[in-house]
Amino acid sequence: MVAPYLSGARAIPSVVWFPAQARSDGSVWLRGDARLTLPDTAASHVVLEALRGTRCSVDLATDFTSVAWRKLLQNAVAGLMVLTGRRSGVFARADIAELALAYLRECLEVARAEGAALGDEVPREIVDGLQGYPADMGTSILADREANRPLEWNIRNGVVQRRGRAHGIPTPISDLVVPLLAAASDGPG
Numbered sequence: 755m756v757a758p759y760l761s762g763a764r765a766i767p768s769v770v771w772f773p774a775q776a777r778s779d780g781s782v783w784l785r786g787d788a789r790l791t792l793p794d795t796a797a798s799h800v801v802l803e804a805l806r807g808t809r810c811s812v813d814l815a816t817d818f819t820s821v822a823w824r825k826l827l828q829n830a831v832a833g834l835m836v837l838t839g840r841r842s843g844v845f846a847r848a849d850i851a852e853l854a855l856a857y858l859r860e861c862l863e864v865a866r867a868e869g870a871a872l873g874d875e876v877p878r879e880i881v882d883g884l885q886g887y888p889a890d891m892g893t894s895i896l897a898d899r900e901a902n903r904p905l906e907w908n909i910r911n912g913v914v915q916r917r918g919r920a921h922g923i924p925t926p927i928s929d930l931v932v933p934l935l936a937a938a939s940d941g942p943g
Contacts, residue, residue, distance in 0.1 A: 766801060767818065768792050769825045772810075775892055785891060787811065791825075793818035823870035827861045828880050829910040832893040833935050836905065841896065843889030845881060854881050857927045861914050867921040899938055907935035 756765050773786040790805070792798035794814040802812045815821045831854050838844050845851055858877030865872055898905050915932050918925035 764797060766792055766795070766797050767822065769818075769821050771825075773891070776897060785888075789813060791815050791818070791821050817871060819868070820865075820870040820872055823865035823868060824872055824876060824880075826910070826913070827858055827865065827872075827876065828883075829893075829895070830861050830914055830931075831858055831880060831884070832895055833907065833911050833931055835893055835896045836899045836938055837931065837934055839899075841889060842884050842887040842891040842893075845884040846889070851881055851885065853927075854884070857931065860918075860925055860927050863923050864914050864918040864921065864925065867923060868917055895935075902941055905935055905939035907932065907939055911935055 769791040771787070771789040771791070773784070774788075775783045775785060777783055788810040789812070790801070790810060791813045792801060792815070794816050798812075798814055802814060805812050834850065834854060834857070835841060835844060838850070845854060855877050858880055862872055862874075862877055892900075895905055895907070895910060911928060911932050915925050915928040918928065
């Protein structure tokens with residue numbers, strides 16, 4: 755997808771852990787540690803060295819597929835924030851926590867079919883993490899919705915639905931969430 759913009763340079767896939775929120779004054783509030791996870795390759799070691807000693811740590815993963823899918827699960831379930839118009843405090847509701855767990859289990863089945871080695875505990879860990887965040891913690895897709903910008907629903911949620919179909923895995927929650935996020939992305943009209 756990015757090759758046309760690289761002028762022959764090589765792209766390194768990464769998982770970005772950067773819990774930041776834009777503020778009304780134009781500043782950015784970093785609400786946790788900035789971190790990248792990269793596949794353990796020679797090119798990734800260049801990035802690791804370049805960022806050594808900075809405020810952004812770099813982890814190298816021998817099983818990058820699993821790390822990337824775990825982050826995708828977290829991003830996918832964050833779509834529920836958009837659909838409720840609420841921040842992470844919404845996951846304190848028992849009904850939303852149960853919906854999130856069911857959605858994450860669906861996503862987990864797709865992730866495993868794609869080669870991710872993720873245990874049954876991952877959905878619970880993700881929901882526990884969301885419940886442990888400050889209640890006012892947002893996510894980039896929610897910030898985009900609040901600003902009436904297009905949403906990244908296709909690469910966060912649509913991909914789970916598509917890959918599920920490719921593997922013959924039913925995705926009933928995705929089948930509901932994806933069109934709702936797509937419609938929300940169309941704007942307020």
